[in-house]
Amino acid sequence: MRYLITFxxxxxxxxxxxxxxxxxxxxxxxxxxxxxxxxxxDVIIHSSGRxxxxxxxxxxxxxxxxxxxxxxxxxxxxxxxxxxxxxxxKNIQIVENDFHARYMVxxxxxxxxxxxxxxxxxxxxxxxxxxxxxxxxxxxKEIKDLxxxxxxxxxxxxxDKKESYIRTIYDAFIKKDEDIITITFIGDGFLKYQxxxxxxxxxxxxxxxxxxxxxxxxKDRSSYGKIAPPEGLYLKNVEY
Amino acid sequence: MRYLITFxxxxxxxxxxxxxxxxxxxxxxxxxxxxxxxxxxDVIIHSSGRxxxxxxxxxxxxxxxxxxxxxxxxxxxxxxxxxxxxxxxKNIQIVENDFHARYMVxxxxxxxxxxxxxxxxxxxxxxxxxxxxxxxxxxxKEIKDLxxxxxxxxxxxxxDKKESYIRTIYDAFIKKDEDIITITFIGDGFLKYQxxxxxxxxxxxxxxxxxxxxxxxxKDRSSYGKIAPPEGLYLKNVEY
Numbered sequence: 001m002r003y004l005i006t007f008x009x010x011x012x013x014x015x016x017x018x019x020x021x022x023x024x025x026x027x028x029x030x031x032x033x034x035x036x037x038x039x040x041x042d043v044i045i046h047s048s049g050r051x052x053x054x055x056x057x058x059x060x061x062x063x064x065x066x067x068x069x070x071x072x073x074x075x076x077x078x079x080x081x082x083x084x085x086x087x088x089x090k091n092i093q094i095v096e097n098d099f100h101a102r103y104m105v106x107x108x109x110x111x112x113x114x115x116x117x118x119x120x121x122x123x124x125x126x127x128x129x130x131x132x133x134x135x136x137x138x139x140x141k142e143i144k145d146l147x148x149x150x151x152x153x154x155x156x157x158x159x160d161k162k163e164s165y166i167r168t169i170y171d172a173f174i175k176k177d178e179d180i181i182t183i184t185f186i187g188d189g190f191l192k193y194q195x196x197x198x199x200x201x202x203x204x205x206x207x208x209x210x211x212x213x214x215x216x217x218x219k220d221r222s223s224y225g226k227i228a229p230p231e232g233l234y235l236k237n238v239e240y
Numbered sequence: 241m242r243y244l245i246t247f248x249x250x251x252x253x254x255x256x257x258x259x260x261x262x263x264x265x266x267x268x269x270x271x272x273x274x275x276x277x278x279x280x281x282d283v284i285i286h287s288s289g290r291x292x293x294x295x296x297x298x299x300x301x302x303x304x305x306x307x308x309x310x311x312x313x314x315x316x317x318x319x320x321x322x323x324x325x326x327x328x329x330k331n332i333q334i335v336e337n338d339f340h341a342r343y344m345v346x347x348x349x350x351x352x353x354x355x356x357x358x359x360x361x362x363x364x365x366x367x368x369x370x371x372x373x374x375x376x377x378x379x380x381k382e383i384k385d386l387x388x389x390x391x392x393x394x395x396x397x398x399x400d401k402k403e404s405y406i407r408t409i410y411d412a413f414i415k416k417d418e419d420i421i422t423i424t425f426i427g428d429g430f431l432k433y434q435x436x437x438x439x440x441x442x443x444x445x446x447x448x449x450x451x452x453x454x455x456x457x458x459k460d461r462s463s464y465g466k467i468a469p470p471e472g473l474y475l476k477n478v479e480y
Contacts, residue, residue, distance in 0.1 A: 008360070009361055010362050010364070080359075085361060086364065087361060090358070119320075119328050121249060121250045121326045122250050124325045
């Protein structure tokens with residue numbers, strides 16, 4: 001039986017999603033719980049993709065196979081019992097045997113939160129604290145140039161060699177609610193660090209008058225400054 | 241010069257407000273920062289009162305004396321630099337030399353947050369997760385019996401011997417916003433564990449049909465069940 005789970009996690013205390021020896025990761029925590037539930041027989045989990053250290057997920061998805069059929073509500077309870085409080089399994093469903101949580105993704109949505117107001121200790125791990133002024137209107141105009149099918153080399157991690165840096169962004173927009181700016185990106189998939197790099201560049205359209213179109217056209221990461229920090233980033237949704 | 245600071249803290253990673261040997265406390269963190277700023281000469285800080293382990297503060301207040309006059313914005317910056325990210329000094333003002341942050345309190349406001357919806361890992365340290373149904377209307381009716389001047393022995397910590405258990409609650413009410421129930425208490429002062437005990441009893445007015453008036457009249461802590469956990473509690477305001 002192939003199961004698809006939808007889960008959230010607070011990335012603060014994880015060394016990212018992907019397994020690494022001797023470090024606490026989301027993947028390892030879930031596989032350990034599943035293997036325990038599976039009577040000690042290893043279970044491999046396939047997520048929609050990785051998230052970096054300190055990045056959060058609201059609706060991450062992953063599939064795995066179990067030889068036995070477990071009632072879904074029992075499996076959900078067991079997974080929530082055997083994972084710590086910063087992971088929560090929201091939903092489990094049975095999917096076709098040829099379903100794949102990574103290769104069949106049609107759409108991913110990320111959001112990035114920036115606090116331009118006073119520092120709030122309760123939000124320290126959940127927003128990027130930005131103490132300079134941001135010109136939201138300029139950023140709202142510039143973000144539109146990211147929509148569409150482009151070569152996103154300028155927003156890729158230099159060490160991350162890919163066959164293609166072409167991705168499609170279906171929609172991207174910025175909303176401001178009191179002191180919190182939320183930037184949303186919906187696309188067919190994103191390169192490693194792409195969203196945080198796009199946010200870093202967007203901030204510079206305000207602070208350094210850079211133009212997104214010029215940065216895109218250069219196909220070079222060095223055409224703007226800093227990557228935005230991980231704590232403001234959330235994987236919000238994955239669609240198939 | 242006597243200074244009054246208003247500050248917030250996320251109580252999750254502190255062993256409470258009050259200093260204890262070899263444990264991380266809010267009081268110790270602030271005094272260490274102040275002593276450092278004061279060139280190594282000890283500074284004693286007097287807060288409006290303690291908060292327990294894992295309890296939060298949105299606007300806690302405290303006073304201290306410094307022999308030198310430091311511009312307020314510089315002192316604020318220095319204090320925020322030398323304390324960790326889970327404490328934030330919001331405001332500093334100069335007060336009269338006979339001002340006392342504890343003895344001159346006229347009003348304190350606490351709020352308590354309960355999540356009756358689905359578990360949310362991002363809120364795990366900031367709300368009490370309650371998975372049974374709560375009859376808010378009953379609780380809203382019962383909470384009114386806490387308003388006024390009463391002997392709150394039934395809501396005190398048994399080990400906390402006081403001359404008087406009489407306190408005045410000026411206002412107390414319950415609001416529900418989606419799945420979050422917020423209970424507010426405004427009073428002249430509260431006994432150790434009083435707010436969390438009142439919340440525990442209020443929950444039992446719904447789940448066990450207990451009556452607040454009967455609990456109050458018994459003047460005995462054993463007339464109801466559990467104390468509410470600390471993570472839902474916030475010291476919201478202190479007035480002089």
